Amino acid sequence: MKSFQKEISRRRTFGIISHPDAGKTTLTEKLLLFGGAIQEAGAVKSNKIKKGATSDFMEIERQRGISVATSVLGFEYKDIKINILDTPGHKDFAEDTFRTLTAVDSVIVVIDVAKGVEEQTEKLVEVCRMRNIPMIVFINKLDREGKDAFELLDEIEQKLNLTVTPLSFPIGMGYDFKGIYNIWEKNVNLFTGDPRKDIEETVEISDLNSEELDHLIGDTAADTLREELELTQGVYPEFDKEAYLQGNLQPVFFGSALNNFGVRELLDCFIEIAPKPRPKDSDVRTVKPDENQFTGFVFKIHANMDPKHRDRLAFIKIVSGKFERNKPYLHVRQGKKLKFSSPNAFFAEKKEIVDVSYPGDIVGLHDTGNFKIGDTLTEGENLNYRGVPSFSPEHFRYINNADPMKSKQLEKGIDQLMDEGVAQLFTLEMNGRKVIGTVGALQFEVIQYRLEHEYGAKCTYENLNVYKATWVEAEDEKSEEFKDFKRVKAKFLAKDKRGQLVFFADSQFSLQMTQQKYPSLKFHFTSEF
Ligand code: G4P
Numbered sequence: 001m002k003s004f005q006k007e008i009s010r011r012r013t014f015g016i017i018s019h020p021d022a023g024k025t026t027l028t029e030k031l032l033l034f035g036g037a038i039q040e041a042g043a044v045k046s047n048k049i050k051k052g053a054t055s056d057f058m059e060i061e062r063q064r065g066i067s068v069a070t071s072v073l074g075f076e077y078k079d080i081k082i083n084i085l086d087t088p089g090h091k092d093f094a095e096d097t098f099r100t101l102t103a104v105d106s107v108i109v110v111i112d113v114a115k116g117v118e119e120q121t122e123k124l125v126e127v128c129r130m131r132n133i134p135m136i137v138f139i140n141k142l143d144r145e146g147k148d149a150f151e152l153l154d155e156i157e158q159k160l161n162l163t164v165t166p167l168s169f170p171i172g173m174g175y176d177f178k179g180i181y182n183i184w185e186k187n188v189n190l191f192t193g194d195p196r197k198d199i200e201e202t203v204e205i206s207d208l209n210s211e212e213l214d215h216l217i218g219d220t221a222a223d224t225l226r227e228e229l230e231l232t233q234g235v236y237p238e239f240d241k242e243a244y245l246q247g248n249l250q251p252v253f254f255g256s257a258l259n260n261f262g263v264r265e266l267l268d269c270f271i272e273i274a275p276k277p278r279p280k281d282s283d284v285r286t287v288k289p290d291e292n293q294f295t296g297f298v299f300k301i302h303a304n305m306d307p308k309h310r311d312r313l314a315f316i317k318i319v320s321g322k323f324e325r326n327k328p329y330l331h332v333r334q335g336k337k338l339k340f341s342s343p344n345a346f347f348a349e350k351k352e353i354v355d356v357s358y359p360g361d362i363v364g365l366h367d368t369g370n371f372k373i374g375d376t377l378t379e380g381e382n383l384n385y386r387g388v389p390s391f392s393p394e395h396f397r398y399i400n401n402a403d404p405m406k407s408k409q410l411e412k413g414i415d416q417l418m419d420e421g422v423a424q425l426f427t428l429e430m431n432g433r434k435v436i437g438t439v440g441a442l443q444f445e446v447i448q449y450r451l452e453h454e455y456g457a458k459c460t461y462e463n464l465n466v467y468k469a470t471w472v473e474a475e476d477e478k479s480e481e482f483k484d485f486k487r488v489k490a491k492f493l494a495k496d497k498r499g500q501l502v503f504f505a506d507s508q509f510s511l512q513m514t515q516q517k518y519p520s521l522k523f524h525f526t527s528e529f
Helices: 004-009 024-034 056-070 091-100 119-130 149-160 211-217 219-235 241-245 263-273 404-419 442-455 480-488 508-517
Strands: 011-018 072-077 080-085 106-112 135-140 164-166 168-171 179-182 187-190 250-254 295-303 312-320 329-331 336-338 344-346 351-353 362-367 376-378 395-401 424-428 434-438 459-463 468-474 493-495 501-505 521-524
Touching: 004 011, 011 024, 011 091, 011 119, 011 263, 024 072, 024 080, 024 106, 024 135, 024 263, 072 344, 072 362, 091 119, 091 295, 106 119, 106 149, 119 149, 135 149, 135 263, 149 164, 149 219, 149 250, 168 219, 168 250, 187 211, 211 219, 241 263, 250 263, 295 362, 295 404, 395 404, 395 442, 404 424, 404 442, 434 442, 442 459, 468 480, 468 508, 480 521, 501 508, 508 521
Parallel strands: 011 080, 011 106, 106 135, 135 250, 164 250
Antiparallel strands: 072 080, 168 179, 179 187, 295 312, 295 376, 312 362, 329 336, 329 376, 344 351, 344 362, 395 434, 395 459, 424 434, 424 493, 468 501, 468 521, 493 501
């Protein structure tokens, strides 16, 4: 049996982030192929929302089914246990992705060589940068014409605010794409365009001046490569693992996921440099993975697709200790002990009940309504993990009950959907009316459909003109200023589900004016401050 320490140090839990269509699904699939976790291409279903689908929203329902299966993909490669956490690319589900990023130890950022840095990539990378999550960049689709390598590296530095260092470099591109020079391993991998080719077939070139390089790729390409590599050495810092781990330096790889080219290089470097499970801050102390006592937190809740079974799957990231089946654990928020007889571990194509899981792993627990996103489980210690915030929603509507006979069902449905993190519910202080706030407009349809199909309740919406919801923090709740604010803005105040005070600003201007008028109050854009 492998020791506890060894189990921790051989785990790598990460997410792949990208703008839709950059190649996240394709890359995931190729990584799984290397691990022998799947046998053929096409086995991983894309959970993205296809453009031009008949109804975006039916598509979401279909994807929801797929996304249970791809939520966590675990596999082994060279005795390393790899867990890939799925991150939806669609912008309406960005909040899901943000939350998942609280459970990863590092990320791989996929960028399309022709499109360069796109909007979703910018947003997601910003979140990772704020949390100092180590990032590796993979520039994909080198088999197509795209931007010049230096131009792209520049763009990544400028738009994503990163400090990059290439660990591989393309030889040509598109029609002229000859392969890549692997700076990390010092070898050349020639591109044949045949994804089935023996992927280990690389040619060692430790001395760039050797004539073998000219034989391999031709004189002109060899000279260009030598020049370009010299230039990279002058322009970019040398790779430094510590700087990468601290989130201060981002290595870059080039390749073509579709052709399974440059992916092995990425994976081999990844398992060597990517962080093993890291310590995590809680409200009382920092918890280290190798502590004996189990702790973990819920970062995602997935409702059962079968409306007859109302149970849900809560995804727990293990932070420390071992998670064992049938052992009682403390649900800190509820202050009660719970036992789990069938915790699921995730593998590439299936989930299985397991007896023991380790830090870095994700377990899926069947839940009948105990969990909310952000909940902490421990062996008895009273601590809460932070960092699974709610984000300020951008779309708001009143929600009304359309079937008075079903008000209980409606209440329960809304309650559970909010726990899953589909949207946020606010109650207006003035009249008690309920307002749903979402990050994307699609969620309203999702909520309506799911309320009807899973809870037998009907709702209608009414528009509400709100620009942003901000969480209000008062230095002194007894101050005249706070009292004045509450009186003057009474119409715009609400409580969130946890009872925190929220201010609805109807425009950016009114938010600014309010901030100026009440300088001792703080207006936060996330629920954790
Ligand atoms: P995503 O998950 O990031 O949204 O992207 P996905 O992997 O689904 O890839 C988006 C499209 O880009 C797919 O084509 C995929 O085949 C293609 N692609 C991925 N990697 C490469 C690459 O290295 N080179 C080239 N040329 N194309 C690549 P599609 O036509 O949209 O979908 P499909 O019908 O092929 O599945």
